[in-house]
Amino acid sequence: xxxxxxxxxxxxxxxxxxxxxxxxxxxxxxxxxxxxxxxxxxxxxxxxxxxxxxxxxxxxxxxxxxxxxxxxxxxxxxxxxxxxxxxxxxxxxxxxxxxxxxxxxxxxxxxxxxxxxxxxxxxxxxxxxxxxxxxxxxxxxxxxxxxxxxxxxxxxxxxxxxxxxxxxxxxxxxxxxxxxxxxxxxxxxxxxxxxxxxxxxxxxxxxxxxxxxxxxxxxxxxxxxxxxxxxxxxxxxxxxxxxxxxxxxxxxxxxxxxxxxxxxxxxxxxxxxxxxxxxxxxxxxxxxxxxxxxxxxxxxxxxxxxxxxxxxxxxxxxxxxxxxxxxxxxxx
Amino acid sequence: xxxxxxxxxxxxxxxxxxxxxxxxxxxxxxxxxxxxxxxxxxxxxxxxxxxxxxxxxxxxxxxxxxxxxxxxxxxxxxxxxxxxxxxxxxxxxxxxxxxxxxxxxxxxxxxxxxxxxxxxxxxxxxxxxxxxxxxxxxxxxxxxxxxxxxxxxxxxxxxxxxxxxxxxxxxxxxxxxxxxxxxxxxxxxxxxxxxxxxxxxxxxxxxxxxxxxxxxxxxxxxxxxxxxxxxxxxxxxxxxxxxxxxxxxxxxxxxxxxxxxxx
Ligand SMILES: Nc1ncnc2c1ncn2[C@@H]1O[C@H](COP(=O)(O)OP(=O)(O)OP(=O)(O)O)[C@@H](O)[C@H]1O
Ligand SMILES: [Mg+2]
Numbered sequence: 001x002x003x004x005x006x007x008x009x010x011x012x013x014x015x016x017x018x019x020x021x022x023x024x025x026x027x028x029x030x031x032x033x034x035x036x037x038x039x040x041x042x043x044x045x046x047x048x049x050x051x052x053x054x055x056x057x058x059x060x061x062x063x064x065x066x067x068x069x070x071x072x073x074x075x076x077x078x079x080x081x082x083x084x085x086x087x088x089x090x091x092x093x094x095x096x097x098x099x100x101x102x103x104x105x106x107x108x109x110x111x112x113x114x115x116x117x118x119x120x121x122x123x124x125x126x127x128x129x130x131x132x133x134x135x136x137x138x139x140x141x142x143x144x145x146x147x148x149x150x151x152x153x154x155x156x157x158x159x160x161x162x163x164x165x166x167x168x169x170x171x172x173x174x175x176x177x178x179x180x181x182x183x184x185x186x187x188x189x190x191x192x193x194x195x196x197x198x199x200x201x202x203x204x205x206x207x208x209x210x211x212x213x214x215x216x217x218x219x220x221x222x223x224x225x226x227x228x229x230x231x232x233x234x235x236x237x238x239x240x241x242x243x244x245x246x247x248x249x250x251x252x253x254x255x256x257x258x259x260x261x262x263x264x265x266x267x268x269x270x271x272x273x274x275x276x277x278x279x280x281x282x283x284x285x286x287x288x289x290x291x292x293x294x295x296x297x298x299x300x301x302x303x304x305x306x307x308x309x310x311x312x313x314x315x316x317x318x319x320x321x322x323x324x325x326x327x328x329x330x331x332x
Numbered sequence: 333x334x335x336x337x338x339x340x341x342x343x344x345x346x347x348x349x350x351x352x353x354x355x356x357x358x359x360x361x362x363x364x365x366x367x368x369x370x371x372x373x374x375x376x377x378x379x380x381x382x383x384x385x386x387x388x389x390x391x392x393x394x395x396x397x398x399x400x401x402x403x404x405x406x407x408x409x410x411x412x413x414x415x416x417x418x419x420x421x422x423x424x425x426x427x428x429x430x431x432x433x434x435x436x437x438x439x440x441x442x443x444x445x446x447x448x449x450x451x452x453x454x455x456x457x458x459x460x461x462x463x464x465x466x467x468x469x470x471x472x473x474x475x476x477x478x479x480x481x482x483x484x485x486x487x488x489x490x491x492x493x494x495x496x497x498x499x500x501x502x503x504x505x506x507x508x509x510x511x512x513x514x515x516x517x518x519x520x521x522x523x524x525x526x527x528x529x530x531x532x533x534x535x536x537x538x539x540x541x542x543x544x545x546x547x548x549x550x551x552x553x554x555x556x557x558x559x560x561x562x563x564x565x566x567x568x569x570x571x572x573x574x575x576x577x578x579x580x581x582x583x584x585x586x587x588x589x590x591x592x593x594x595x
Contacts, residue, residue, distance in 0.1 A: 051490055051493075071490075072496045080487040080490070080491060082485070082487065084485060084487035086492075086505075086509075088509040097497070101492075101497040153495060
């Protein structure tokens with residue numbers, strides 16, 4: 001086990017940010033920490049790094065108690081959302097920083113430092129920018145330099161706080177795929193914060209979902225997506241429809257994912273809902289149908305495969321029948 | 333258009349009065365000019381003025397950095413009050429400051445009485461000039477550094493520490509370079525103010541020719557003797573030396589900015 005968080009709580013004044021958090025990250029794993037804004041993701045990451053002290057609880061990295069260790073001895077790489085590159089140093093100097101500031105006794109010779117920085121520049125595919133300053137780089141390039149800088153000291157644990165948060169959608173996708181592919185070679189245990197569920201599902205080995213300072217669920221992307229343990233997680237991981245029901249079921253929420261929703265021209269009876277088609281929008285391989293049931297204000301959504309949609313050929317304004325293939329029921 | 337306007341404004345407000353002084357000085361012929369500006373008394377006054385202003389600005393650069401750091405980074409009760417206190421040298425009539433300092437450092441003053449047994453005399457000595465200029469210059473350094481320190485991203489220090497740097501190394505390699513351009517600006521402003529300071533200095537300096545007489549006082553003395561041309565000649569020299577020094581500091585600063593911040 002690379003990171004063990006045990007019973008960690010943390011308050012700022014009277015506001016409790018972390019409530020009895022327990023989390024294990026396995027060695028070599030790439031784990032995503034997912035949750036809505038303000039739920040305590042950054043705080044948890046900072047507690048693990050030692051930048052924040054927990055009120056109670058312990059942090060162990062690689063089996064050693066790190067709670068009372070100073071930050072600089074923890075061997076934790078931290079990548080900040082806004083890169084935090086040193087603007088007065090070149091890309092090369094930025095990456096070499098962690099090696100050059102070591103005490104003389106365990107500082108590698110300059111030739112070795114150069115070799116290692118070169119290797120990292122190769123890894124991030126920016127060797128041609130070695131002599132540039134951070135201000136001369138694009139956002140995506142800066143983030144890669146920040147990553148290389150954190151990796152230079154060969155940390156045992158890498159923490160990334162919304163590493164792709166400030167980038168545009170395209171660069172973001174590119175960079176996270178790059179991280180996904182490279183992560184296995186790096187052999188570092190990583191925990192990265194995101195509030196983009198797609199990113200978590202695409203990149204991570206496992207996902208941990210937080211809400212209001214608590215951990216709600218931990219599991220593989222498939223587990224978390226297919227079997228969310230609460231209505232909150234189900235809603236948070238992708239679109240869901242709050243499914244109205246003819247029979248009143250107090251104390252329950254019924255959630256249906258758009259792709260679990262079938263549309264039929266003839267009323268199949270039991271469980272189907274009469275709906276009016278409000279919009280038809282092609283979305284990649286799917287066609288998204290927006291629809292409304294009489295007496296409901298909120299729209300429902302159904303995602304149909306293109307073929308199915310073509311065959312059905314729904315027209316805005318017509319009445320169809322929606323039948324959920326799968327309903328998730330949670331206590332409300 | 334805006335450039336033209338700026339130039340005209342600067343010309344009217346800054347250049348015109350200065351050039352009148354220079355023209356007045358130019359009414360002297362070469363040898364008379366030289367006699368006015370290179371007399372031993374004048375040279376002693378330049379040395380004192382530039383030396384004291386430089387040393388005071390240097391001390392203020394160090395202490396101002398410390399004060400700004402404490403005001404921005406260390407929360408303590410009464411921080412607001414201390415923050416307001418820093419501006420006092422700006423607001424106080426310089427004569428008041430001079431008189432107060434002279435009383436403090438006089439051999440029987442609150443501070444002077446402890447220095448006197450050690451054989452240190454500040455008031456009515458060249459050291460008095462230095463003390464007055466330190467007092468006057470401090471806010472320039474503090475007020476230029478403060479906003480830069482406040483804007484400094486804490487993540488910079490945190491990254492350095494996560495990468496294994498000690499606090500000392502983090503300061504030297506990460507924080508200081510980020511502050512250097514502002515520090516140099518504060519230094520230049522304190523220095524320039526020290527060169528021109530008159531009011532506070534004359535009350536504490538003792539104003540002995542050849543010893544504790546600053547250049548601007550010498551100019552006033554010449555004026556009182558109705559030697560307008562001599563005064564203008566001295567002013568011209570003071571002006572050109574100040575200008576050259578500020579030019580040097582300015583280019584140093586833009587160099588350090590391009591080196592450290594690479595804007
Ligand atoms: N230094 C602090 N002092 C007081 N409150 C703080 C401090 N840092 C964070 N908080 C509060 O703690 C809560 C959790 O903050 P945190 O930064 O961990 O959230 P987050 O999950 O990272 O959110 P986001 O996704 O928006 O970055 C927030 O409500 C925030 O206001
Ligand atoms: Mg955050």
